[in-house]
Amino acid sequence: MKKENIKSVGRSVKRIDAEEKARGTSLYVDDIKFPGMLYAGVFRSPIASGTIIKLDITKAKKVKGIVTILTYKDIPGKNLVPVVFNDQPLLVEKEIRYVGEPICLIAGESKEIIKKAISLIELTVKERKPVLSIKESLKSKKAVNPEYKDNILQYYPIERGKVDKIFKKAHLIIENEYETNYQEHAYLETQGMVALEEMNGIMTLYGSMQCPFYVQEGVATVLGTDYSKVSVKLMTTGGAFGGKEDVPSIIGEIAALLSKKTKRPIKFTLSREEDIETMSKRHPSYTKYRSAFDKDGKLVGVDIDYYLDGGAYSTLSPIVLWRGVIHAIGPYDCGNVRINGYAMATNKVPSGAYRGFGTPQIIFAAETQMDIAAEKLGLDPVKIREKNCFKKGSITSTGQVLKESIGILDTIKKGKKSFNYSERKKNTEKFNKKHKNLKRGVGVASLFYGVGLGARGGPLQKGSALVSLFKDGSVQFSVGTTEMGQGMYTVLSQITAESFGISFEKVHATRISTEKVSDSGPTVASRATFISGNAIKVAVKRLKKNLTEFMFKEKIINSMKNIEFKNNNVYKNGKKLMSFTELAMKAWLGRVKMIEASWYLPPETTYDIKDGQGDAYVTYSYVTNFVEVEIDLRTYRTQVIDLFSSEEFGNVINPQLAEGQIEGGNVQGIGYALFENTVLSKGKILTNSFSTYTIPTILDVGELHPVIVEKKFKEGPFGAKGMGEMPLMGIAPTIGNAIYNAIGTRLYKVPFTPVEVYEEIKDR
């Protein structure tokens, strides 16, 4: 027993929720049912832009089994989906701004009955010509939304150094335009909520989401009631990826309004078709990118115009755009930077949060530019990145000086070695000489990413936790961030156990709910480990203080110095006092406070919105991807052979879960790069199923090799930063650069479908 050293952090402990999921017994929102429960449905706009002349629901109301139909007039509170600018109504009043915009809400005994009622609603509209792309939005004289006269939902500039001057004397200037399409989250579980009034008239929602506090705000807003009369509880959530950040407020508002009206529980779940057509997705983008280099290959100037297609309402576009702008030049120190970022309004479903949050689009442009520069300067693509990447003391485009935990160069070096870069490059050349129709190539791309909400997170930059110690020495905790499949419950259990020095098995995560902890923002921005982990550490520290003070009061110890909690025991000056369980029981008998609600505020940021200068994020994580691809010149189809994603995100709490995030994110990146393609007609999404919007299957992914670089971040819980989003973000340029290496065709549009590759080859 003497050598026992209980560790929870840094080990691949088993996920605490995996067995129930493998048995199929884990409860998702669609698996719960309450007595008297009704179903919900929505009558939606069939057109992209127009005015409602007449709406007739009389026939629909008469369908047997229809309990109620609501229009905006029936909303007791505000007709609003609160996000950032509060410009989106829940239900159309007069002006329709996108296909699928909700007009009426219906509650009925079954989904079939609701479908029938929807078909009987009569809508007369005066149609207008819709604005359907970024370019149309820039040219249009007519505003999509009168609140944004020039169709600009949000604008951010960054200006640093002397851009015009440097471009005049630069050795090499590279100027290109880039475009990217939507990306659909394709979480396997569609959106859903159940709403019912539970005891004391509290409207209670059970659902699938990333932020119960957003849903609480939305429901209180439409009901016109107190926040304290709304509770939101998390069910097992079947994937989210940003797609369940803000839009669950819409789902919750609908379910709650219908429940309030009918006085019955309401289940509102979306079909896959309705989910794809009406929920948020990654913003399409259009970028004009100019880069200037000196003769040694140093990036000396950047001038970027970055446009996102925000859709009909601003939703999260202001924040998505900000993140994109901050990361627009990549992980490189460059003194002369001009960035103009715009989120444009169009008559389409609002775009929103998606893993990477406005960054994958601009990284695609930035890292393609870097590759082009390497070739023109006769430098190796890896060399040019090594030369330009951040080192200690480097300055970001917002003027932030980087001081600690800067792993970008390490990710390049370790990735290059694992990938066997030089050898592999030679082998592909040999392969290409032998094969007429199959061509192979290798590609590389680097990126950095701010962990947490950063300066634009404002009041949301906080973490909260509730930790409760029982008299048997076991511990429960809850936090404000959610488990959506990423493994947060497990990682935070490890952090709790390690902080107490007790076995992982003694710690239990409980359901996330607005009833337990205070509003601490959404589960986004790769922040859950950092923000909730630190909040837990604060609570555990206080509990240990309570226990220590108790031991002093009881004369078990003669001073409160040199007390250690480890190996399920308590020590003073290295000598064991008693087991943790014994202490817990004694403390309970002694009426010690055994529950602590805690609060964690990350270090301040200094970013100024006017000139885009200052510290934007507390810290950054870093990635360099290496890929080998094969293109079949008969079909123009690209297949990934090997992908090495070399990532630094502080210290690792759970290696197996970290690998799982890397592999999963990489595959979403492969889908984004190669074949996930949304097609619209007159603003209506045609690719509304998995047979038309194809995501990667097990046959499409090639061999994945996560490479993990550890670099401690002192402020992080046990040295951790954050890592959920980075694995997806740089895959498109890595593959694009590899395709160029294979066939000499440069691609400027994501996704690189066979048609896109053919178009580029044909035009050459």
Next chain:
Amino acid sequence: MKINFNLNGNDRTFETEPNEKVLDFLRRIGLKGVKRGCETGDCGACAIILDGKIINSCMLYTGQIDGHSITTIEGLGDNQNPHLIQETFVDEGAVQCGFCTPGMILATKALLDKTPNPTLEEIKNGLSGNLCRCTGYVKIEKAVVESAKKLGGKNV
């Protein structure tokens, strides 16, 4: 109409509407491990084993299972012990959000029952009808390989 079929090892009789999908029927009788992912036969979250073959239950009407034998995730393992494949999925980190997991595990079971020592290609083909958006499939593939090893070529 009445249908008779074998459900997870027991002969059962149920009253159903002829136009009821097997997915809806199974969830109605309480087998919530059968997940609704797309209802167009594309994702495999609702997959069940029908006479030894993996099939999407959203593409079947109840009349089509009359006289047949089906296995759902609830039919694997028992109350105390999960099935070896379930255990292996947990150990290998093949479970994230869990929504595809029942279908994946049943696809693995159907594959290994028929092909106890599968090649990697056979594994990929066997699981190609099941979408997963979280894991990137690496740990799922590993879980299948390990399950096959542990089962040692035996059908369980």
